[in-house]
Amino acid sequence: MHQACCTRPVVAAAPLARPQGALCCTRAAQQHGRVVCKLNAPLRQQEPRWGAARAARRRLPRPPAAAAELPDLDALLEAGVPEIGGDLADVQAQQNAVFDDAGVVVHFRNDSRAMHALEHAAVVVDRSHWGRLRLAGEGRLAFLHGQSTANLTALSPGQGCDTVFVTPQGRCIDLATVYAQGSGALVLVSPGMATAVRQRLEKHLFPADKVQVSDVGPRTCMFSLLGPQADAVLRQLQAGDVAGAAYGSHTLLSFAGKPVIVAVGGGLPGTGYTLIADESVGADLWRIMTAQEGVEPMGTACWEMARVMAGRPAVGSELTDDYTALDAGLYGAVSLQKGCYVGQETLAKVHNLDAVRQQLWGLEMEAPCVVGDPVLAADGRQLGAITSYIDTPSGQHRALAYLKCRVEGRQVDLEGTAVSAGGSRGRVVLPPFLSRGFPAGEQEAAAPAAAPAPAAQDDAEAAARRAQKLAEMQARLAAYQATAQQQQQQQQGTE
Incomplete structure (x- = not known):
């Protein structure tokens, strides 16, 4: 391992201050200037790419942020994009990043070390390459509500949830957070x-929706702080109120x-x-977060x-x-x-008829596999195929796969089932990210599927209905033929 990666200096946390609070840069302009200068002090040796004038501007104290200026993301979006190039990448390169x-x-x-810290301490992941769309206008939540699967109109400012964009047939486009x-x-x-999600949304927009969609990803950075010590790190950054x-x-800090x-x-x-900030402070924020004790960049x-391993599709x-979306857990x-939304009718039908025939599961394997390997049951039946596979530094072999979950017309729980793939033995596990039931507020809607008619009985009843219809059609045909024959005989007798 590169020695510098193990001996990086611990930098005092620059607080993430509440706009209305008495901490850090909101206390007074003079105090704010001291904090910013202290924060920037370790960065001044990293300025050769900026030029002297730009470096001088960077060292000037920034004015304090008033509470009225930070009602939500608007303040971030209205800020000009600074001409500082890729200084976040520069900081990461100093930490031995490979791009x-x-x-x-x-x-x-x-x-x-990163995987160990994720399990026992904390890591910071740069997720700035993930997409970020902003919807403005009074109809924004109602519009999103009709375009994805979650109940978004129930959200109040300061709340959020996951939702799925699906096709009219309920098939998955993307899992999103709002x-x-x-x-x-x-x-x-x-x-x-x-781009794909934005185009999908704009395709369904009408002037009456009063909604505007913009891509704010290029103007922002996004970091995830993960691990059992994430709360402690957040408090070190004086952002622990949301913990x-x-x-x-x-919240907005x-x-x-x-x-x-x-x-x-x-x-x-x-x-x-998840921390989302203006691109101009991305390098500083990343440096401060990764410098906290016990934190590893990942x-x-x-x-x-x-x-x-978590099972996120x-x-x-x-x-x-x-x-x-139901197949995907x-x-x-x-x-x-x-109420109505794109794909709702199909998803409701699949659920109410207990028609889920394949489910996403995790696999713990004894040896390496590859994506596409068939997953076989103990009796040799193919249950599905591997969709994702990884090896961990500790020697674990994990995979995800969609597996058939019906036997003789009935849905079965596959957890613990012995399987094989790519010549390796393994077992089926339910990863923590996946769910097999609706949220608490959706239990009433899920009730019809709690005691579904057995699939075999459904098939028998359907076959009986088809047989009855066939018999009725045959009877009508026979009656028609008899009538036609009788009319023909009468016509011949008249002649």
Whole structure:
């Protein structure tokens, strides 16, 4: 391991101050200037790419952020984009980051430490390559409500939830997170999906909707703080008020004079938070967060390991046109009570008829496999195929797969089932991200499926109805033929 990665200095946390509070940069302009200068002091040696004039401007104290200026994301969006290039990437490169062709951090040459910190301490993941769309206008939540699966009109400012964009047939497009704000709604989508989701939304927009959609991803950065010590790290940053709040809850704080959204939930199960900030403070915020004791930076390679172990479905692997949101185990993001929306009729029918025939499951394997390997039951029947696979630094072999979940017409619980794939033995597990039941408020809607008619009985009844219809048609045909024959005989007798 690179020595510098193990000996990075611990920098005092720059507080994420509440706009109306008495901490950090909101106390007074003079005090704010001292804090900013102290924060920027370690950064001054990293300024050769900016030029002297730009570096001098950067060292000037920023004015304090007044509470009235930070009602929600509007303040962030109205800020000008600074000409500082990729200084976040510069900071990450100093931490031994390895980037892919798109400039996304794959790893920091610390996969073992990062996975250990994710389980026992805390990690920070740069998710700035994920999409961020903002919807403005008085009809924003009602519009989103009709375009995705969750009950979004129930959200108040400061609340949020997951939702699924599906096709009219209920098939998966993307799993998203929506944050309801004072005058807008922020939608987080998967990497590479911002344009597709935006086009999908704009296709269904009418002037009467009074909604505008914009892509704010290029102007913002997004970091996830994950792990059992995430609460403690958040408190070190003086942003701990949101700790322990309900999933999707979020607040607006201030960092170096810029607004920062701090939301509960980091994209994976367990303790986690998402921070969304103006791009201009991304490098400073990343440096401060990763400098906290016990925190490791984590790249997309470890994120993918954690995703597969947690069971979060991904676009192109588990979220495709082949599977519904219920197949994908996303019951927690689906409402059947809220009324009409794109795909609602199909999802309700699938649920009420107990027609889910394949489900997303996790696999714990004894040896490596590859995506596409058939998953076989003990008797050799093919249950499905692997959609995602990872090896961990500790030698674990984990996979996700859609598996057939019906035997003789009845749905069965596959958890614990012995399977094989790619010549390796394994067993089926239910990862923590997936759900098989609706949220508490949806239990009433889910009641009709609590005691469904057995599929075999349904098939028998359908066969009986078909046989009855066939008999009736045959009887009518026989009567018609008899009448026609009688008329023909009468005509011949007359002649």
